[in-house]
Amino acid sequence: MDRKHIDYFISVLGKDNVLVTEEERICYSYDGTFNRGLPDVVLMPEKTEEVAKIMKYANEIKVPVFPRGAGTGLSGGSVPQDGGIALVLSRMNQIKEISREDLLVVAGPGVVTGKLHKAVEEEGLFYPPDPASSAVCTIGGNIAENAGGPRAFKYGVTRDYVLGLEVVTPTGDIMRTGGKTVKNVTGYDLTRLLTGSEGTLGVVTEVILRLVPKPQTKSTALIAFDKLVDAARAIGSIVANGIIPVTIELMDDTTIHCVEANNKIGLPLDVEAVLLIEVDGKAEQVKSDIEDIAEICRKEGASSVEVATDKAGMDRLWKGRRAVSASVLQLGPTKISEDATIPRSQIPAMVVKLKEIAKKYDIPMPIYGHAGDGNMHPNIVADKDNPEEMARVKKATDEIFEAALALGGTLSGEHGIGLMKKDYMEMAYGKVGVDYLKAIKKAVDPNNILNPGKVF
Numbered sequence: 001m002d003r004k005h006i007d008y009f010i011s012v013l014g015k016d017n018v019l020v021t022e023e024e025r026i027c028y029s030y031d032g033t034f035n036r037g038l039p040d041v042v043l044m045p046e047k048t049e050e051v052a053k054i055m056k057y058a059n060e061i062k063v064p065v066f067p068r069g070a071g072t073g074l075s076g077g078s079v080p081q082d083g084g085i086a087l088v089l090s091r092m093n094q095i096k097e098i099s100r101e102d103l104l105v106v107a108g109p110g111v112v113t114g115k116l117h118k119a120v121e122e123e124g125l126f127y128p129p130d131p132a133s134s135a136v137c138t139i140g141g142n143i144a145e146n147a148g149g150p151r152a153f154k155y156g157v158t159r160d161y162v163l164g165l166e167v168v169t170p171t172g173d174i175m176r177t178g179g180k181t182v183k184n185v186t187g188y189d190l191t192r193l194l195t196g197s198e199g200t201l202g203v204v205t206e207v208i209l210r211l212v213p214k215p216q217t218k219s220t221a222l223i224a225f226d227k228l229v230d231a232a233r234a235i236g237s238i239v240a241n242g243i244i245p246v247t248i249e250l251m252d253d254t255t256i257h258c259v260e261a262n263n264k265i266g267l268p269l270d271v272e273a274v275l276l277i278e279v280d281g282k283a284e285q286v287k288s289d290i291e292d293i294a295e296i297c298r299k300e301g302a303s304s305v306e307v308a309t310d311k312a313g314m315d316r317l318w319k320g321r322r323a324v325s326a327s328v329l330q331l332g333p334t335k336i337s338e339d340a341t342i343p344r345s346q347i348p349a350m351v352v353k354l355k356e357i358a359k360k361y362d363i364p365m366p367i368y369g370h371a372g373d374g375n376m377h378p379n380i381v382a383d384k385d386n387p388e389e390m391a392r393v394k395k396a397t398d399e400i401f402e403a404a405l406a407l408g409g410t411l412s413g414e415h416g417i418g419l420m421k422k423d424y425m426e427m428a429y430g431k432v433g434v435d436y437l438k439a440i441k442k443a444v445d446p447n448n449i450l451n452p453g454k455v456f
């Protein structure tokens, strides 16, 4: 990048917050996918006004800007595939207000999600969205991707908790949407539009998030099934019986074997699936819900039920689920984490289809994920440097998306479109829908400066 541009950024941010060496830039060239793109410069603002100046200047010199939180995204969303500016928001990491009366928290976009969880829980409050990456991912990244996570089954996703935003527009102006009230119908709902916009419509610089009281107690059950389809059917039965657990996580046999090989937790190795189910609430309700769930699952063919009510026991049961993402990498060096999502009633049909696809294309495909809300994570494990294998992966991916859409589902439940699924957008949205999305983008970002090439 031209030296005079670097000098301008140094005048705005100071030398320490403008990274130019190749070693430094490489650290911001990737996310949780196999996509890579080296930025020309990495900028680390701390204030909203600094972000606004950067966006205005980028429009003048027509250089693309790629917002970034922690880089844990699973869609290539923060990858600077065209060079340009990596705009890292991690220094905007202050929790500015926690209100027990208004049940909200005001925070910078760079706050790590797990730290926000801890801070509000110390006040007896609860922020439910909990992507499995919450130890490192940021609230800004969660808002841009409308992140979900295991607890989405009972509590919903990030969008359900965003009351208001401060945003720097793609052309460098500062705007506020929503506010501190739960009810707000003043104008179009820009808060909802921006939440899940994958860093293409604005840079989030402050958030107001809704909180709920912290649940009194919780309990976890690990339930094993000889047959995967029985586990899939049990999910619908639990809900049909009027119980809404916090989470229903599924792991198939391939996943279980990977986790056990790495962790020796004691998961059953002779079954086709396990469900990890958590309920929360008042103690009596939790006890009766978990008993009812055990009974329903036994009726649906469960071969064993293990219940934990204390922290150590629950941690042991959850350890296996937390280890999944790293453990499946023993099957191959490249993990393509899909998150096609279907209505809950279609989970049995989808798991059968996924197993067929894995067999047809002869690729390892552990199936796990937030099955309670139909958000399956079939993970294709392959080697990106093997073109013949990657051609089979492409065909398998096509069929996964076709199956999800045919069953009334969607391409992505929580990871976003980014670079990974944009070729399928017209199949999901139709041409009119995609043109509508493009028109919105063009109206607010006429120079196509902010995160170009993502979503469509």
Ligand SMILES: Cc1cc2nc3c(=O)[nH]c(=O)nc-3n(C[C@H](O)[C@H](O)[C@H](O)COP(=O)(O)OP(=O)(O)OC[C@H]3O[C@@H](n4cnc5c(N)ncnc54)[C@H](O)[C@@H]3O)c2cc1C
Pocket (backbone or CB within 6 Å): 031, 032, 066, 067, 068, 069, 070, 071, 072, 073, 074, 076, 077, 078, 089, 109, 130, 131, 132, 133, 136, 137, 138, 139, 140, 141, 142, 143, 144, 145, 146, 147, 148, 149, 150, 198, 199, 200, 202, 203, 204, 205, 325, 414, 415, 451
């Ligand atoms: C092991 C693992 C487990 C995961 N589990 C889950 C899960 O359970 N549920 C789930 O939903 N996701 C999950 N993810 C995906 C990922 O963690 C989430 O998408 C998360 O929200 C990304 O946050 P981040 O801070 O890492 O964002 P990044 O990866 O840095 O960026 C993600 C997107 O947000 C944009 N962005 C970042 N900050 C801003 C900002 N301030 N303003 C505007 N745009 C911005 C970027 O441009 C990019 O498009 C997982 C990832 C991993 C690696």
